[in-house]
Amino acid sequence: xxxxxxxxxxxxxxxxxxxxxxxxxxxxxxxxxxxxxxxxxxxxxxxxxxxxxxxxxxxxxxxxxxxxxxxxxxxxxxxxxxxxxxxxxxxxxxxxxxxxxxxxxxxxxxxxxxxxxxxxxxxxxxxxxxxxxxxxxxxxxxxxxxxxxxxxxxxxxxxxxxxxxxxxxxxxxxxxxxxxxxxxxxxxxxxxxxxxxxxxxxxxxxxxxxxxxxxxxxxxxxxxxxxxxxxxxxxxxxxxxxxxxxxxxxxxxxxxxxxxxxxxxxxxxxxxxxxxxxxxxxxxxxxxxxxxxxxxxxxxxxxxxxxxxxxxxxxxxxxxxxxxxxxxxxxxxxxxxxxxxxxxxxxxxxxxxxxxxxxxxxxxxxxxxxxxxxxxxxxxxxxxxxxxxxxxxxxxxxxxxxxxxxxxxxxxxxxxxxxxxxxxxxxxxxxxxxxxxxxxxxxxxx
Amino acid sequence: xxxxxxxxxxxxxxxxxxxxxxxxxxxxxxxxxxxxxxxxxxxxxxxxxxxxxxxxxxxxxxxxxxxxxxxxxxxxxxxxxxxxxxxxxxxxxxxxxxxxxxxxxxxxxxxxxxxxxxxxxxxxxxxxxxxxxxxxxxxxxxxxxxxxxxxxxxxxxxxxxxxxxxxxxxxxxxxxxxxxxxxxxxxxxxxxxxxxxxxxxxxxxxxxxxxxxxxxxxxxxxxxxxxxxxxxxxxxxxxxxxxxxxxxxxxxxxxxxxxxxxxxxxxxxxxxxxxxxxxxxxxxxxxxxxxxxxxxxxxxxxxxxxxxxxxxxxxxxxxxxxxxxxxxxxxxxxxxxxxxxxxxxxxxxxxxxxxxxxxxxxxxxxxxxxxxxxxxxxxxxxxxxxxxxxxxxxxxxxxxxxxxxxxxxxxxxxxxxxxxxxxxxxxxxxxxxxxxxxxxxxxxxxxxxxxxxxxxxxxxxxxxxxxxxxxxxxxxxxxxxxxxxxxxxxxxxxxxxxxxxxxxxxxxxxxxxxxxxxx
Numbered sequence: 027x028x029x030x031x032x033x034x035x036x037x038x039x040x041x042x043x044x045x046x047x048x049x050x051x052x053x054x055x056x057x058x059x060x061x062x063x064x065x066x067x068x069x070x071x072x073x074x075x076x077x078x079x080x081x082x083x084x085x086x087x088x089x090x091x092x093x094x095x096x097x098x099x100x101x102x103x104x105x106x107x108x109x110x111x112x113x114x115x116x117x118x119x120x121x122x123x124x125x126x127x128x129x130x131x132x133x134x135x136x137x138x139x140x141x142x143x144x145x146x147x148x149x150x151x152x153x154x155x156x157x158x159x160x161x162x163x164x165x166x167x168x169x170x171x172x173x174x175x176x177x178x179x180x181x182x183x184x185x186x187x188x189x190x191x192x193x194x195x196x197x198x199x200x201x202x203x204x205x206x207x208x209x210x211x212x213x214x215x216x217x218x219x220x221x222x223x224x225x226x227x228x229x230x231x232x233x234x235x236x237x238x239x240x241x242x243x244x245x246x247x248x249x250x251x252x253x254x255x256x257x258x259x260x261x262x263x264x265x266x267x268x269x270x271x272x273x274x275x276x277x278x279x280x281x282x283x284x285x286x287x288x289x290x291x292x293x294x295x296x297x298x299x300x301x302x303x304x305x306x307x308x309x310x311x312x313x314x315x316x317x318x319x320x321x322x323x324x325x326x327x328x329x330x331x332x333x334x335x336x337x338x339x340x341x342x343x344x345x346x347x348x349x350x351x352x353x354x355x356x357x358x359x360x361x362x363x364x365x366x367x368x369x370x371x372x373x374x375x376x377x378x379x380x381x382x383x384x385x386x387x388x389x390x391x392x393x394x395x396x397x398x399x400x401x402x403x404x405x406x407x408x409x410x411x412x413x414x415x416x417x418x419x420x421x422x423x424x425x426x427x428x429x430x431x432x433x434x435x436x437x438x439x440x441x442x443x444x445x446x447x448x449x450x451x452x453x454x455x456x457x458x459x460x461x462x463x464x465x466x467x468x469x470x471x472x
Numbered sequence: 473x474x475x476x477x478x479x480x481x482x483x484x485x486x487x488x489x490x491x492x493x494x495x496x497x498x499x500x501x502x503x504x505x506x507x508x509x510x511x512x513x514x515x516x517x518x519x520x521x522x523x524x525x526x527x528x529x530x531x532x533x534x535x536x537x538x539x540x541x542x543x544x545x546x547x548x549x550x551x552x553x554x555x556x557x558x559x560x561x562x563x564x565x566x567x568x569x570x571x572x573x574x575x576x577x578x579x580x581x582x583x584x585x586x587x588x589x590x591x592x593x594x595x596x597x598x599x600x601x602x603x604x605x606x607x608x609x610x611x612x613x614x615x616x617x618x619x620x621x622x623x624x625x626x627x628x629x630x631x632x633x634x635x636x637x638x639x640x641x642x643x644x645x646x647x648x649x650x651x652x653x654x655x656x657x658x659x660x661x662x663x664x665x666x667x668x669x670x671x672x673x674x675x676x677x678x679x680x681x682x683x684x685x686x687x688x689x690x691x692x693x694x695x696x697x698x699x700x701x702x703x704x705x706x707x708x709x710x711x712x713x714x715x716x717x718x719x720x721x722x723x724x725x726x727x728x729x730x731x732x733x734x735x736x737x738x739x740x741x742x743x744x745x746x747x748x749x750x751x752x753x754x755x756x757x758x759x760x761x762x763x764x765x766x767x768x769x770x771x772x773x774x775x776x777x778x779x780x781x782x783x784x785x786x787x788x789x790x791x792x793x794x795x796x797x798x799x800x801x802x803x804x805x806x807x808x809x810x811x812x813x814x815x816x817x818x819x820x821x822x823x824x825x826x827x828x829x830x831x832x833x834x835x836x837x838x839x840x841x842x843x844x845x846x847x848x849x850x851x852x853x854x855x856x857x858x859x860x861x862x863x864x865x866x867x868x869x870x871x872x873x874x875x876x877x878x879x880x881x882x883x884x885x886x887x888x889x890x891x892x893x894x895x896x897x898x899x900x901x902x903x904x905x906x907x908x909x910x911x912x913x914x915x916x917x918x919x920x921x922x923x924x925x926x927x928x929x930x931x932x933x934x935x936x937x938x939x940x941x942x943x944x945x946x947x948x949x950x951x952x953x954x955x956x957x958x959x960x961x962x963x964x965x966x967x968x969x970x971x972x973x974x975x976x977x978x979x980x981x982x983x984x985x986x987x988x989x990x991x
Contacts, residue, residue, distance in 0.1 A: 075875055107782060123783045123865055126872020128814060130780070143879070145872045171956035175795025182747035182833040183798050183811070186644045221955035291744035292641050292987070294633065327577045332570050339626050342633055364629065395578035402599050403580035406530050410879040 050404050051431040053414065056250045058257075062266045063238030065426055066257045067418065068250040071411055077146045077246035078415040081156060082423050083138040084241075085234035087210040088352065089271045094219065097212020098230045100133040101177055101220060105227065106140065107131075108169045111162035113155055115169065121155050124148065128412070133210050136352045137423035143412045146247045150256060157260035160235060167224045174220035181217055188289050188296060188464055196358065199285050200300055200460040204276035206355055236267030241422050246411035273353065278302075279458040288467035294342060295363045295465040299376045302458040303357035304449075306350035306424050308433035313350070315441050315449040316357055318396050320346045322388050322446075323379050324359050330379045334361065340368045344376075350424055356460075357453065366465050373461065384451040387443040397438050404435070518691050518719065519711055522888045524699035524881065529600050532882040533583075533607075534697035535614060536593040536819065536889055539688035541668075542661040542725050548680055550668015554631055555684045556585035556592045561630075562623035564612035569623055572609055581606050583613060586819060588806075589662050590725075591893065593819040597882060600701040607710070615716050617685065624678045632673050635665065635990040644749040644833060644933040645811050647741065651931045651989055652751045653806075655739055656826055660728050670991050690720020695892060699885035727823055730755050736976040738930040738944060742937035743986040747833035750843055752930040753826045756804060756922045760821075760894040760902070767906035768918035769804045769827070774873075775866040776853055777802025777829065780814050783869070786829070789849055793962055794954070796834050796842050803828045815877055818886025821893040827923060836934055840943045841950035843932070844972040847925065851972075854923050857916035867907050874900045925975065937983045945978040947971075 058066040086099045109115040122129045125148035131140040142152055165173075184190045194209050201207035211217075220227075242261065244253045279302055304312035324330060324346035334341040346359040359376050363369055408414045421430040522534075544551045560583055563569040576582060583596035594614065598606035639647050650665055657663045667673075694714060698707055732755070760766050777784040779801050782792065786800035805825050807816045829850065834842040858866070878884045878900055887899040896902045934940050943950070949970045958966075 073879065076879060119783045119788075120865075122781075123869045126869050126876070128873070128876045129782075130814065143876055145875070168956040168958070171954070172793070172795035174955060176791050176798055179747075179791070179795075179797035179799075179832060179834065182835065183645060183749075185746040186833075187642045189642070292637070294637050325577075327570075327573045336570055336626065337622075339622075339629065342630065342637075364633070398578040399580045401580075402578070402602070406580060406597055406599060409528070409530060409881065412876075412879060 049432050050401055050435040051418075051428065052405070055428050056254070057427065058254050060237065060258060060262055062262065062264055063236070064257070064261050064264060065241040066254055067241060067243045067422065067428055068248060068253050069243070069245040069414060069418070069428075070248050070250055071246055071414060073411045074247050075146055076143055076411050077149050077244065077248055078141065078143045078411040079149070079152055079156065080139060080141045080243040080245075080415045080419050081160065082241045082243065082419050083140075083235060084136070084239045084423060084426070085271075086134045086136045086138055087208065087212070088135045088205050088273060089234060090205055090208070090212075091271060091273065092226075094216055095223070095226065096208040096216045097177070097210070098227065099138055099234075100210050100212065101174070102227065102230055102235075103131045103133045103138050103140075104173050104177055105165055105170065105231075106159055106163065108165035108173060110159040110164050112158045115165075118155060118159070121151055125152055127152070135206060135210060135355070139419050139423070141412075141415065141419070149244075149248070149253070153256055153260050157264070160240070160261070161264045163231060163235070170224050170227065171221040174217070177220065178217055181211060181214060184211065188293050192287065192296060192298060192462055192464055195285060195287060196298060196300060196356070196460065196462050199283050199462065200279070200302070200356055201276055203274040204353060205273060206276070206351070206353065233267065233269040233271070236269070237261065237264040238266050241426050243415050243418055243422065245415040245418070276354070279460075282456050282459045282461070284461040285463075287462065287464040289464055290467055292466055293464070295366045295369050295463065296360065297363065297369060297373045297376065298358055298360040298462045299373065299380065300356045300358040300460045300462075301380070301454050303348050303355055303453060305352060305354045308425065308430050308437060311437065311441060311445050312449050312452070313348075314434065314437040315445045316348055316453065318393060318400075318438060318441055319383055319388070319446050319450060320348050320357065321396050321399065322392055323383055330375060334372065334375060340364055341372055350420070352424065369463060369465065373463070380450070380454045383447065384454055386447065388446055390443060393441070393443055393446070400438060401435060404431075519714055520695040520892070521707070521711070522695060522697040522885065522892055523707055524697075524885050524888060525702060526700055526881055528700040528881050530597050530881070531600060531603055531698065531700040531702045532595070532597050532885050533610065534593055534595045534699075534819065534882075534885050534889055535610075536591055536695040536697060537689055538591055538693040538695070538724070540588050540590045540592055541664060541666045542589050542727065543684070543688055544664070544668070547672055548676060549664040549672040550631060551676060551680055551684050552592060552688070553587035553667050554628060554673070554676060555681045555688075556587045556594070557627040557631065558619060558623060558681050559613055559617050559685075560585035560594055561627055563618035563620055564609075565616040565618050567609070567612060568618070568620070572613070575605070575609055579606055583610055586817065587666050588820045589666065589822050591819060591821060593889070595819075595882075603702065603706065607706075611710075611713055614689075615713065619678060619682055621678060624681065628673060628676060631667050632670055634667055635670050635673075639665075640743075640986050640989060643811070644743070644745055644747070645751075645830070646808065647986075647989065648749045648751040648931045648933050649808070649828070649830065651739065651741060652753055652828065652929060653826070654990075655737070655929050655931065656732065656753065656755060657730050657824075660730050660824075661725065662727070662730075662822075662824060665990050686718070689717055691715065691717050692720040695889060697885050697889050699881045729757070729824065732927040732929070734926055735980060736925065736928045736930065736974070737980040738932065738976055738982070740937040740941055740981065740983045741931060741933045741986050741989060742983055743933055743935065745933060745935055748836045748839035748932060748934040748940070749833045750831035750839065750846070750930070750932050751828065752831075752846070752928055753828035754924070754927045754929060756825055756827045758804065758922060759823060759825050760890070760896055763896070763902075764906050764909060764914065765918055765922075766804075767903060768910055768915045769922060770903070771863070771866050771870060771907065771910065771915055772853070772858070772919055772923070773802045773804045773827070774870055775858060775862055776849075778869075779803070779807065779810060779816075786846065786849055790831070790842060790845055794845075794952075794958075796838050796845075798832045800832065800846065801830045803830070815883070818883060818890050821890045836936060836940075838952060839932065839934060839940055840948065841952045841969060843930070844950050844974065845969050847974065848969050848972045850923075850925060854919060854925070857919050858912065860912050863912045863915055867910065871904050871907050874903045933986075941981050941983060944974055944976065945981050947974065
């Protein structure tokens with residue numbers, strides 16, 4: 027047994043060192059800018075026969091700046107499947123079916139991503155179709171109102187989960203001015219008002235669905251120059267826009283906030299502790315340091331996880347989120363608790379963990395292991411054209427450049443234990459904290 | 473289409489997965505010879521293998537035992553899944569579970585278990601840099617389990633919470649689907665949820681787990697699957713190591729088919745919830761081993777309800793034309809967790825399958841209409857079949873789409889294990905060849921042979937269960953109102969749907985409180 031550990035230790039040390047000098051994104055790529063501002067990223071791979079085609083729009087629910095207009099970025103993502111000038115309703119589905127495609131889209135705070143993976147011989151047909159809907163989207167008011175019902179259906183299917191509602195309440199509690207105060211899904215009352223907002227929806231489209239705000243990513247069994255020529259042919263006449271969204275700035279939080287939610291049906295209690303977190307950066311260390319700390323402090327291998335989940339077995343799980351955002355958002359730790367009587371205890375344990383890392387240095391080995399984990403995790407996940415394109419799209423939505431991946435991982439390599447302690451102390455302050463708890467309403471369902 | 477942030481919700485499901493509660497892989501009754509030359513000293517014929525070597529810097533493991541919840545002893549439902557969870561989420565003789573996670577940590581590795589009805593599959597991936605040390609741990613987990621009481625307490629509580637909290641109270645769609653399986657397979661070895669029943673899980677002991685492991689984790693039940701950058705030396709070592717398991721015989725349990733009474737039956741699960749979820753289906757006597765008929769029904773399900781695709785016909789009629797919900801799909805194979813993923817997980821192979829229609833949650837006032845719309849469309853499908861154009865388009869789609877299902881080496885390995893179970897060849901080739909052989913007449917004959925609403929079972933999840941039952945048993949017309957005027961084609965059809973008969977007797981519509989489900 028001891029021998030095994032020695033072997034493992036040796037091997038781990040060997041992993042950590044070369045990892046710091048390796049590029050994490052192993053593929054050759056080409057970046058081309060068109061005069062209209064559209065950016066093209068091509069990545070030939072050795073995964074045969076298939077191509078993944080992604081269009082990343084640099085707008086999401088962050089761009090929903092008007093009152094009572096939450097959820098439009100996501101609603102628009104739905105409307106993009108309703109037809110265009112040269113492709114009447116149904117054409118999209120027919121072409122995707124012919125291509126044997128897996129096709130979908132997703133909307134988040136800062137981005138909307140459209141994507142298809144399909145047989146390589148269908149690239150021309152798919153690209154021509156895609157260009158038409160981005161340049162010449164067309165849908166009737168009746169289609170618009172019908173799609174509003176589908177979005178309500180999406181809200182409905184999500185609504186069974188207490189996590190869904192908690193996320194909404196966390197956002198509106200932690201933010202007062204910035205558009206991160208609402209979720210990408212939007213408020214139920216705004217969704218119910220969609221059928222009356224046909225004109226507004228077009229305004230949203232015309233503001234943000236512009237080439238200078240978009241990046242086309244093509245990954246797979248391709249020849250880069252031929253694909254670039256094809257994108258030029260179909261997207262080259264997409265007209266540039268000039269709208270600049272004025273996203274309201276969020277003032278520093280002026281004191282701790284908290285809220286309790288009663289849940290009408292049976293569930294295990296949940297606690298969330300959030301602090302205002304830094305925006306994504308590939309040059310400043312703040313966010314990178316907290317990314318590493320998130321895993322060290324709240325990951326499955328953390329001291330807190332070992333204590334609450336494995337040893338005391340008082341929590342079903344614990345974890346933390348700190349997604350990359352264009353503007354400062356949240357670092358949220360959470361736990362689902364087995365018994366409501368432990369709610370205060372678990373909340374205190376989460377708070378103590380945040381405080382601990384404002385004072386203690388994380389061990390150097392743990393930090394190196396965490397860097398190794400991030401690298402191997404990223405490399406192992408890139409196992410198909412679709413997953414390579416999907417991984418790139420996340421970074422391109424932030425900086426429109428594939429080299430953001432390697433810059434970010436290089437930044438991770440530069441973080442020291444002292445950096446982590448410094449940034450924990452900077453961001454995990456009582457004044458910037460929001461605590462949310464949820465439990466079954468007393469006297470409600472058993 | 474569309475993703476909202478349900479991250480912690482997903483975390484809850486991820487935790488269940490991590491606890492080895494959902495995943496399962498399987499085995500095969502029809503062992504094939506390894507593609508790799510093997511050391512003659514090793515009696516490889518004793519252990520079945522699926523090896524897919526390649527240039528990838530990643531190695532995928534899918535280590536499968538042909539045992540699952542059908543082997544749960546009576547009164548001990550959930551034992552197979554709990555045993556797998558103890559192996560994948562518990563310590564070994566020499567390593568505690570937290571030491572295992574510590575070792576996996578810098579490798580970004582994990583090792584999960586998926587238990588299903590007839591198979592349990594352990595899976596994980598590692599970069600080739602870490603292959604030796606990753607395998608050293610995995611080997612111990614499967615061959616030298618620690619079976620500690622504290623691990624047992626944790627994974628058992630996780631299993632109970634999975635049923636009581638995750639399924640009953642936070643995901644009406646999955647609740648409806650799993651309840652449907654319970655009802656269709658009542659009285660058979662497939663009856664219970666793979667995770668078990670709450671009441672039986674509460675009674676399980678660590679000793680039960682040890683007994684189950686000793687009896688079912690045998691060489692005869694084992695299939696070792698590997699893909700990616702490993703060599704013959706490595707796979708030979710694995711084969712030698714796994715001879716530590718008792719030989720055992722390979723046993724394929726005889727399965728009694730469900731014996732459903734004629735006529736539709738509806739179960740309304742009463743729960744405090746905003747919307748109404750609907751799942752319906754019936755057994756079909758077809759699986760992949762049926763070759764051409766399987767391909768024919770796969771084509772029908774794809775045309776009628778391709779998973780999470782706007783190319784689904786039902787989706788077009790219910791969501792796209794009417795905006796009633798988020799999507800509507802059809803299946804001929806078990807596909808759990810479909811709300812979280814676009815492609816099915818492999819290694820859920822089953823000898824018995826159902827035809828299933830999934831109507832995603834609708835506003836409660838539209839539940840009666842949406843249900844009738846699905847019945848109306850299904851009735852049309854059975855009466856009219858497909859036409860030549862839709863047949864050819866769907867065949868073309870599926871022939872290409874199989875490449876997407878197997879686009880990663882790990883998925884390729886998973887499908888290869890399933891092919892072994894069903895006794896067919898390479899899945900992509902199998903589908904392409906069988907699809908190519910089909911004619912429209914074959915497909916429409918398969919519809920007539922296998923699809924009928926005669927034994928349809930329906931599960932609905934809603935708050936006002938009495939009100940919905942009242943609407944159904946009294947055959948109240950299902951009025952529908954839209955936010956915008958609809959074309960005549962739709963309004964004319966709506967008139968038919970509003971009064972489309974629901975062929976169910978009043979006594980066959982039951983109401984079940986949610987806390988009785990999976991109890």
